[in-house]
Amino acid sequence: SSSTSKVTLLDYGAGNVRSVRNAIRHLGFDIKDVQKPEDILSAERLVFPGVGAFAPAMDFLNRDGMAEALCMYIEKDRPFLGICLGLQLLFESSEENGPVEGLGLIPGVVGRFDSSYGLQVPHIGWNSVHISKDSGILDDIEGHHVYFVHSYRAMPSVANKDWISSTCNYGDSFISSVTRGNIHAVQFHPEKSGDVGLSVLRRFLDPFRTSKTKKLTNGKASKLAKRVIACLDVRANDKGDLVVTKGDQYDVREQTSDNEVRNLGKPVELAGQYYKDGADEVSFLNITGFRDFPLGDLPMLQILRCTSENVFVPLTVGGGIRDFTDGNGRHYSSLEVASEYFRSGADKVSIGSDAVFAAEEYLTTGVKTGMSSIEQISRVYGNQAVVVSIDPRRVYLKNPNDVKFKAVKVTTPGPLGEEYAWYQCTVSGGREGRPIGAYELAKAVEQLGAGEILLNCIDCDGQGQGFDVDLIKLVSDAVQIPVIASSGAGSVEHFSEVFQKTSASAALAAGIFHRKEVPILSVKDHLLSHGIEVRMS
Template identity: 55%
Template sequence: MQNVDPNITLHFARDFMKKLIFPGVGAFGSAMEFLFSKNYLEPLKKYISSGRPFMGICIGMQTLFDKSEESPNVPGLGIIPGTVKLFSKSDKSVPHMGWNRVINLKEIKNINDGKKDDDEEQEDDINFGIKEDSVYYFVHSYSVPYTDELKEWTLSSTQYGKEMFISVIQKNNIFATQFHPEKSGYAGLKILRSFLKGKGIVDTSDRNVITKNPELLSQDSFTKRIIACLDVRTNDGGDLVVTKGDQYDVRERSTSGQIRNLGKPVDLARRYFKEGADEITFLNITSFRNCPLADLPMLEILKLTSETVFVPLTIGGGIRDVTDPDGKFHSALEVAGEYFRSGADKVSIGSDAVYAVEKYISNNMKLSGDTAIETIAHAYGSQAVVISVDPRRVYVESPNDAPKHHVIHTKYPGPRGENWCWYQCTVKGGREGRDIDVHQLVTACEAMGAGEILLNCMDKDGTNSGYDLELIQDVKKDVKIPVIASSGAGKLEHFFEVFSETKVEAALAAGIFHRNEIPIQSVKSYLKEKNFLVRNDCTKL
């Protein structure tokens, strides 16, 4: 099939397939340009107009509209009148990244051809299995605002901050979600099952419009995320293991000095999914520098994990330009693409982000367009790029002692009683400090197109003493993109502290989860008691 014209292939599929799911991640313009370059545009329009069931996901939904503010000069499919618009950043972080609720404005029945195998599938026979008491995973910077003009297309709406947008559209044979059901746990899988097993076509006579006023019913139900992090590397025997260290040292302090082995990556990821982790992050701390791109072990880990884990997966480590042992060059964009095709939803960039910012600063704050951050964000969207920051405190007597850096006043004096400090960015797994601070790094990375910050702290790593709240508070003031707090979690109260004292969107932990010191569900139950919104839908299909 390698030499078959894709236009012919899609024509063939259009004539014979019974249902079509059009998922998408990334930027609106890139998606439309890809459809055009592959001669998919007209066959796709013809399939939709044929009346056969169609389901769009995320960008697959947005492309149905006339256009998007993300790429103003690139037309969409024009199936639905309207424009996809950028979220306001005045009252919230953008991208909208995490789990949120939907409000159903219609009630759709009889989508299952009358086939009801059990009571659970009977429930899925309403609104394609979408439940208002569940939350679903969103990751987008652009959305379609709800208006009365789009009422006939709107099945569900969602509130984020002060904005209400369309989260599910449905009309006749067209069904689409702004959220990702395939990454929304078992609640999302029920939606996919309903679409695949049902008719997928709803006539006007089958639809009852509920007389709800969405503006009165909608409220922001955005949840706090709990993320499990797995540091993956090869041990001395060459096996891939999940490890965790104190102050970045992953070897046992016994005379053997062996790499600390806390389990197998895929097995632990499956466990955390079942326990309710909202996301799972793999940090490749070996990087497999002498391995060809196509043979990277982390690709296989992602493929195996994504078969049974249905929450977002992030991969970090080695996202940069690489050269295979045989001399073949691969750009960072190509490396990221391999990870995305293997099951990753986001890539995390660490050392290369520091180098890119140094270049950005030396170039008078001008974008070059060729950094890993910029190229990946352009192709896959800003939500696909996470910046992993590994800073350490540098104490000074006064701000005048570090005139080039962003200095903060601290409640925790340094070794000589210093009351001021700045946070130095490091590279190479924390082994080398650079003359750049966290403020410079995160603001520059946001300007380059990054969509999220994974904020570690070398001083807190492995201490179980709590997150560095001063660092997190300061970074949250600097950027409008989401921030994940990392390093230092040791007890339930630390999760409460970080969410109550900062505006962080997510908290990440590793060792306490690996060693079963604190189960993920205990964290969520504790936060729920403290009146934080968390996702608790972990029931199986």
């Protein structure tokens, strides 16, 4: 029976494999880790979740004969499931920091998405796939969205067409899965694709049992969906418990005599609820991380661990990611801090204050030192794992040329009739304004290797009056990485507005979800009725 069967996992410690583990366990299977090549050869079922960059993964496989064992296992047609990089490594080579030679089992070269005609790269989000061959494991995903996050992809060709079981359309049509006999690999993340994704894993792990289960009903997915993200601002209250809080223009204290930190619930519970409600992603922001050392903050790591056991969509965590020296003089790099978050279940980390300092330095010197948190973390975990959270404040101007920062004509004039504004970046949770605009910051961090931008607006935060469309349009038109619109959602109409008027890839809200004013499902129903594609779970 499934409860006793073991799944062998090939994990080389490069990123968040915790979610694959959690998903396998959730489905009732035990995991055995590969320690040596013989463990591959003796596996009953082997799962290879590739994360990070191509070259370090190949280095790992080429050490101690893992690659030979893996090729032998696959050539014997033993049950194999590769995920993401675990698909790409089967090909002949990759252009990622290369060419770098792959395992060479499937003809073809893994190349980068072509962003030259405005395509946002990385390809992040929920997309549909076109199934071209019966693989036995994809039966439930036709017509649904699954979660992708990658900058490189393999392309269909005459030489590899027999392998292809599905393709996905993003810019062009790339290979989203391959199948031959018992060998399967998928470019998307089944462990991050909600129930639909779990069904892929279940069908691989237990083909006999699942062949009898009822198919999920078919949806109508056809392209990359706009994402709806639930955000949990987390901090310790005055008693020391981590609570979900929510500010008004970043002020999280109650306007009562005792001035308590506003408490809107427990982080793990709320995250679980939002997953069930259909959130496409959950973000945790440790909002006092800028002053506390996050690795001293074990409760936050614990929250991530617990959440990732039951939440099978992407998790982002931010707050306090920077180089740090503790009270004993021990130095921690931002990479070490981020690694601890990834190990605990985060898929992406979000960097606020430290990104502002890095961008300022880069714009002043014109030199990429390679030492900034953005560069260090994206080099090891990939661009897609690094989100930059921008916390700008609107500064009205009579004349756009009054500042050296990019200004826009605002939809609603300022208090003195000013028709323009620039958006000043802040650090330390909005406490300090810096000499850099949101536009300049976004472009700089994109060049430093950020894979996504979480665009807040202090003026709009918690006001429920809608997103700052002027700001979001300014930034989402300026960069090719995905932009998450944040701050100010008060009704379902605000979501359709931001997607219709800007190129935002996702919209994030906090207050309306915490206060149960607007359910996630009604946001999605509304978007669908306005012809905006969303993932329906």
